[in-house]
Amino acid sequence: MALREVKKYPDTVLRKQAAPVDTIDDGVHAIIQDMFDTMEDEFGVGLAAPQIGISKRIITVSINEKGFEHLSLINPEIVHASKETAVSEEGCLSVPRINAEVERPRKVVVHGTTRNGSAVEIDASGLLARVLQHEIDHLNGVLFIDRLSEKEKKRTKPEIDDMTHRPSPSSR
Numbered sequence: 001m002a003l004r005e006v007k008k009y010p011d012t013v014l015r016k017q018a019a020p021v022d023t024i025d026d027g028v029h030a031i032i033q034d035m036f037d038t039m040e041d042e043f044g045v046g047l048a049a050p051q052i053g054i055s056k057r058i059i060t061v062s063i064n065e066k067g068f069e070h071l072s073l074i075n076p077e078i079v080h081a082s083k084e085t086a087v088s089e090e091g092c093l094s095v096p097r098i099n100a101e102v103e104r105p106r107k108v109v110v111h112g113t114t115r116n117g118s119a120v121e122i123d124a125s126g127l128l129a130r131v132l133q134h135e136i137d138h139l140n141g142v143l144f145i146d147r148l149s150e151k152e153k154k155r156t157k158p159e160i161d162d163m164t165h166r167p168s169p170s171s172r
């Protein structure tokens, strides 16, 4: 078991476009294991590799829904998003102490590869759809605070500004 440091906003690794994984080797399996360990230790429901400083297209999900308690996906991609949207509160291990409402498509279809190398298609709604979208955003350098309504942006601005101006522990 290896816990990794979770990178916090405004760490630049969180803003990078993550690289696709070409080969699912032992290195990738080790990253996935560390992601699960770190996510569970921090009580997260999802994690993306850039959050532990690895700019690769890997996500892990752990929600209380059959088949998705321990899901990892390599090179995940949203192939369809519903026009219908839903608003719900989100938080992020990389943006601690901030919770805000985010509007997203209610349903998505996601393609990806499992750690065993099989292609999967996930037809997601509810919390699963939200977590998958949040984590896939991380692979594209997008954070949930980028998706806030004007009202939510205004409300959270003081805390976000505070994080922007505070030196991150790694740069101390």
Ligand SMILES: [Zn+2]
Pocket (backbone or CB within 6 Å): 091, 092, 093, 094, 134, 138
């Ligand atoms: Zn996040």
